[in-house]
Amino acid sequence: MAAQSVIAVDLGATSGRVVLGTLAGGRIDLTEVHRFSTAARQTDDGLRLDVAGLFAEIQTGIGLAMAAATAPVVSLGIDCWAVDYGLLGDDGLLEQPFNYRDPRTEHGRALVRERISEAELYSRVGLQDVPFNTVNQLADDLAAGRLDRARRFLLLPDLLASWLTGLEVAERTNASTTALLDPLTGQWDWELVDRLGLPRRIFPEVVEPGTLLGTITEGPAAGVPLVAVGTHDTASAVVGAPLADDDVFISSGTWSLVGMELDAPILTEQSRAADLTNEGGVDGTVRYLKNVMGLWILSEAVRHWAAEGRDLSVPELVAAARTVRDAPHFDAMHPSLLPPGDMVSRVKALAGGDARLDDPAVFTRALIESLADAYADVIAEISAITGRSPRRIVVVGGGSHNTLLCQRAADRTGLPVSAGPVEATALGNCLIQARAVGLLAGSLTDLRRTVMASTTVTQYLPRPEKELAAITALSNEFGANPAFAR
Ligand code: LFR
Secondary structure: OOOEEEEEEEEOOOEEEEEEEEEEOOEEEEEEEEEEEOOOEEEOOEEEOOHHHHHHHHHHHHHHHHHHOOOOEEEEEEEEOOOOEEEEEOOEEOOOOEOOOOOHHHHHHHHHHHHOOHHHHHHHHOOOOOOOOHHHHHHHHHHOOOOOOOOEEEEHHHHHHHHHHOOOEEEHHHHOOOOOEEOOOOEEOHHHHHHOOOOHHHOOEEEOOOEEEEEOOOOOOOOOEEEEOOOEHHHHHHHOOOOOOOEEEEEEOOOEEEEEEEOOOOOOHHHHHOOOEEEEOHHHOEEEEEEEOOOHHHHHHHHHHHHOOOOOOHHHHHHHHOOOOOOOOOOOOOHHHOOOOOHHHHHHHHOOOOHHHHOHHHHHHHHHHHHHHHHHHHHHHHHHHHOOOOOEEEEEOHHHHOHHHHHHHHHHHOOOEEEOOOOHHHHHHHHHHHHHOOOOOOOHHHHHHHHHHHOOOEEEOOOOHHHHHHHHHHHHHOOOOOOOOO
């Protein structure tokens, strides 16, 4: 088959990218044509997202992709972080959407609790009780009267898709992060919607990932079909993760999403107590996972140091962290780490005020060790609840390039780590488009063969902790540096 191209729009918490994916000879080659900031802005009225600005950047990127394509562009797909949404009135967007890191969600969560217990909510929707779930945001909107004039609520990728095509839908993988979707039927839980007092009219029709939605009518890709991919970025990342049976995935970036792909949700009390979430995946799969705070902690600390006039880069910090002998550990899942702001003080507070954390190298090492601890804990919980014995960890996303984190994840969990592809989300987005328009066929396993044919992965073997400790102790005795070669 002659080469053909698809365009993936991939919006992550720090940057958005427009990527041209070209399929030929059983491989897919990605070219990033545009990158821009997606950072939320602190305004007098909360932490807000300039979605009109994002849309303009996306259109610029699409124009660049169309110009760069040497093969026909046969479709386009959008993925984005989950839970955030825009409210549309009769004349378009009512206001700039809030970002989920805005503390208003705590108020919303309290309002939801008045109407439904956490246990009942979990048994209905199967989501980890985190403040930013869409349901809490909508409850806050309802109380503030912001839904009065709302005709629709559209999750961000659906909102952007509606601006391209005029069509208003809710793609299922992202809708599954609202805590308003029944994970068994894949439809809105209307009884829950009513109980919370949310107006039914704002809920769009749910569509399956992989649906060919319609034709783009606006901008440089006018005439190109739009595919509803796994529009939740983590759904696309897991499609692009070359998983075998009983593998654990870690989608590692701003967040570390640690989980397993299952056939059906687990809605038991034991699962709720472990705070594990059931997110909807492509082809009826379930991403059974936990949100670990991830490299957001480091990027916020880097911003903090920059404000103090210290210009530090993540690769530099990771290199420096490699030579740190001993660093405190802290709870890398603690909710106090969610909002933007002074991360170093908050981490210090969690580590009993340990002043060593003022040193950026120690801070970075502490984070990496604490993330590895969290991975081990989550994997143990998932294993206990599912009865499955994970054989390997597949790390995808930006964090797959963090060699120290990958190695420590292997050491701490005792499992081998396969790291890569770094661009799993864009790949997953492209693959679902390619299948929807008939360029590829088959199951997720078949699609993942294309991933394997298109990228290289790096392997990390676990090192026995006891021996590591002995070597470190010996090095310390001689005042030597226990950094390990890689
Ligand atoms: C990752 C992600 C996570 C979701 C969080 C908030 O980018 O989409 O899956 O829990 O962001 O939307």
